[in-house]
Amino acid sequence: MFPEIGLFLIILSTVLSLILSTTAIAGIKLNNAYLLGYTKPLNSLVCLTLASALVILGYSFVTNDFSVAYVANNSNTQLALFYKIAAIWGSHEGSMLFWVFFISLWGTIIFNYAPKESNLFHTKMIAVLALVIFGFSLFMVFTSNPFARLLPEMPIEGRDLNPILQDIGLIIHPPLLFLGYVGLTICFAASIAALLSGGLTKQLARYMQPWAILAWVFLTGGNAFGSWWAYNELGWGGWWFWDPVENASFIPWLISTALLHSVLMTSKRGILGSFSIFLGILAFSLSLLGSFLVRSGVVQSVHAFASDPTRGMSILTLLIVFAGTAMALFAQKAQISRNKISDSLCSKEIVMLLGNVLLMVAAASVLLGTCYPLIIEVITGTRISVGAPYFNSIFIPIASLIFLLMGLAPLIDWQKSPLSALTLPLVLMFVCAALAVLISVITKGTFDIWLFLGLFTSIWIISATLFVLIKRRASARNTTKGPQQSSLRFYVMCCAHVGVAISVLGATFVSNFEQEELLRMGPGQGKTLAGYNFIYEETQEVDLKSYSAIQAKIRVEDADNEQLITHIYPQRQTFKSNAMQMSAAGISSHFWRDLYISMGQQLTDHPHLNDNEYLIRINFKPLVNWIWLGALMMMLSGLLLIICRKKAPLFNQDSAQEKTSSMENSNESSTDKK
Amino acid sequence: MNLALIKNNAVKQIATVIFIMLTIFQISNANAQQHETRQHYSAEQKKALGFEIARELRCPMAINQNLFDSQSQIASELKGQIFFMLEEGQSKNDIINFLVERYGEKIRYMPSLNNNTLFLWLFPLTLVIFSFIGIFLLMRKNN
Numbered sequence: 001m002f003p004e005i006g007l008f009l010i011i012l013s014t015v016l017s018l019i020l021s022t023t024a025i026a027g028i029k030l031n032n033a034y035l036l037g038y039t040k041p042l043n044s045l046v047c048l049t050l051a052s053a054l055v056i057l058g059y060s061f062v063t064n065d066f067s068v069a070y071v072a073n074n075s076n077t078q079l080a081l082f083y084k085i086a087a088i089w090g091s092h093e094g095s096m097l098f099w100v101f102f103i104s105l106w107g108t109i110i111f112n113y114a115p116k117e118s119n120l121f122h123t124k125m126i127a128v129l130a131l132v133i134f135g136f137s138l139f140m141v142f143t144s145n146p147f148a149r150l151l152p153e154m155p156i157e158g159r160d161l162n163p164i165l166q167d168i169g170l171i172i173h174p175p176l177l178f179l180g181y182v183g184l185t186i187c188f189a190a191s192i193a194a195l196l197s198g199g200l201t202k203q204l205a206r207y208m209q210p211w212a213i214l215a216w217v218f219l220t221g222g223n224a225f226g227s228w229w230a231y232n233e234l235g236w237g238g239w240w241f242w243d244p245v246e247n248a249s250f251i252p253w254l255i256s257t258a259l260l261h262s263v264l265m266t267s268k269r270g271i272l273g274s275f276s277i278f279l280g281i282l283a284f285s286l287s288l289l290g291s292f293l294v295r296s297g298v299v300q301s302v303h304a305f306a307s308d309p310t311r312g313m314s315i316l317t318l319l320i321v322f323a324g325t326a327m328a329l330f331a332q333k334a335q336i337s338r339n340k341i342s343d344s345l346c347s348k349e350i351v352m353l354l355g356n357v358l359l360m361v362a363a364a365s366v367l368l369g370t371c372y373p374l375i376i377e378v379i380t381g382t383r384i385s386v387g388a389p390y391f392n393s394i395f396i397p398i399a400s401l402i403f404l405l406m407g408l409a410p411l412i413d414w415q416k417s418p419l420s421a422l423t424l425p426l427v428l429m430f431v432c433a434a435l436a437v438l439i440s441v442i443t444k445g446t447f448d449i450w451l452f453l454g455l456f457t458s459i460w461i462i463s464a465t466l467f468v469l470i471k472r473r474a475s476a477r478n479t480t481k482g483p484q485q486s487s488l489r490f491y492v493m494c495c496a497h498v499g500v501a502i503s504v505l506g507a508t509f510v511s512n513f514e515q516e517e518l519l520r521m522g523p524g525q526g527k528t529l530a531g532y533n534f535i536y537e538e539t540q541e542v543d544l545k546s547y548s549a550i551q552a553k554i555r556v557e558d559a560d561n562e563q564l565i566t567h568i569y570p571q572r573q574t575f576k577s578n579a580m581q582m583s584a585a586g587i588s589s590h591f592w593r594d595l596y597i598s599m600g601q602q603l604t605d606h607p608h609l610n611d612n613e614y615l616i617r618i619n620f621k622p623l624v625n626w627i628w629l630g631a632l633m634m635m636l637s638g639l640l641l642i643i644c645r646k647k648a649p650l651f652n653q654d655s656a657q658e659k660t661s662s663m664e665n666s667n668e669s670s671t672d673k674k
Numbered sequence: 675m676n677l678a679l680i681k682n683n684a685v686k687q688i689a690t691v692i693f694i695m696l697t698i699f700q701i702s703n704a705n706a707q708q709h710e711t712r713q714h715y716s717a718e719q720k721k722a723l724g725f726e727i728a729r730e731l732r733c734p735m736a737i738n739q740n741l742f743d744s745q746s747q748i749a750s751e752l753k754g755q756i757f758f759m760l761e762e763g764q765s766k767n768d769i770i771n772f773l774v775e776r777y778g779e780k781i782r783y784m785p786s787l788n789n790n791t792l793f794l795w796l797f798p799l800t801l802v803i804f805s806f807i808g809i810f811l812l813m814r815k816n817n
Binding site for chain 1: 730797801802806
């Protein structure tokens, strides 16, 4: 009964969103206030129907309604309650519903709190959003209905959520990523609405900015948390594999970073509006492309948990329809304004623009590498792989260029800096490079280009940011009445940039100074690595509700004074519901280092030995936690920016500028028309 | 007329630069091959090199994992093979080529430079160069 209502609600939301979009467009075209008056209630209704559908899906999970195929495939009677709820977004159909609902919710919040004077922009945006919701809902109804029944052969106990997914990671990682995608969808709708309103003006960019920031915050969180989860859960000891699925969410992150900075420039200086719009469309299209790559199963991945070729076509159709029409619209409507971006090559605008273009280049390169095996197989029939070594050798140089610009941009002025302003940054850069060479030679004995690049860029970003902070404090002391708000934004920017540097530093250290050992171990055996003694004490058996496991009890002590530091328990788990085996690493985390042990197969190839030996992998990972610490800093800075934006009297302060800027805008548009 | 000539020259120069870089890449590769005759590795070197090789190769069994991370049977055997060949004093290239011959180009995570992968290697470099030139031209036009 309830699942049928759920399906009905999805159908209802499909129809309603189409009506909403038509009403909004007709209302704008006919300039009819009566029609426009319907948009708000209709929009809220779409949101409500989707919310109810989601609640019904959750209810089906909680009540173990295994006649629903999606529930039966992803849950069983023994699953803990919060995993049942997390299973709503654990696989394809449910995650689509989750995604669509949040598009609707986010849109509704924006629409209901929209300032009165800009109503038409927001209405246009809602019309576009409603079309997106319509497309997605149609996709759900026809090819991935989460409420499809499994009658009459329904499993009594249910099947199971993939054991790898039974982890705290599942509760947090996918929703963050989906919310990021939802944010990009909002930015896409805003870009289209801006395109239809004659370009992204300063004012419109100011509306769009918090959405772009929030989308970026969620995407950062999704990527970072995904990486943390893979590191902790999957037992391979790596934190980034350049796997197609990781790339699929990393590429939109790169573009959304560019979008964030571009929108910032547009809202501050009124330039590059078309470029921001283009990035908005691109980011959404790439998030759809990413979903296509992940969910259709065209690429081979370790993380693909919900792939099915038949869905691929539908997502591809959505992608072609949305991205295609948006790009066509862009080609027709975008006005490349002939306004000067800046007066000279040496200006903040140019540096940021170059940084954004390089971010796009990085995204394009990663995308090419991800799809290249597919392309080559189709064209020539040969099968090749493109993996981590390739991506590292391509991405790191491009990223280093971006990091150079990232340190430089805050140091120079808007519009025009005299060339002499470059002397100090260049000297600083030189000092950082010398320091990096020194450290690299001392620690490794030889000059290692990768270590140098990592060290140099992170030291450079941190020192350049510190330098700019000091400079700013000094000038703030001279002119006592500085604008409060912009100084807060400035500090937040510094914090985010330092966060990037900290992540880079962590990644550099763990890639260059990691120590590892792969050996067979049994009770009583030990090994010394990186100043720690690892002693295998015994093999234990663990029995939990959903899995049983054998675990090694490994004693870790200081190699010098043999004092106990901790015990680490790597496990090999066997799940009860489907007998699937997997390993869970044992990790002892610390600010400066992680000790990471994973337990491999039991070794029985030597009949003369007792078969209580396992293949054990021990890793010493310096600064690995800094990678996620940096990401956390980036996220918090982004959030701070949004929270403080609401509270601080930004609009009062800006309203004075508003008149001048709107005048500028009208000037701009008049010059555009000419 | 003059402008076209300059453009032509510029294109030629860029092509030359790319060609030279590729040649250097190839020579350094060839050099590396010539240089590495049989040699004796220390235990430390063997470990480091063995792990490095295992990280650059794809496990033929697992879905998308390198030999080092994969826990499948075949991955263990191939890791053994790598260390066996290192014991014999064979170079990294020899070992990788030997395994590629057996399991196909697909197990190489670092694609080699050939006709098929030329675009893959050149595309990012070209894009970077173009973005610098593009910004420069934009500014010229602006002023």
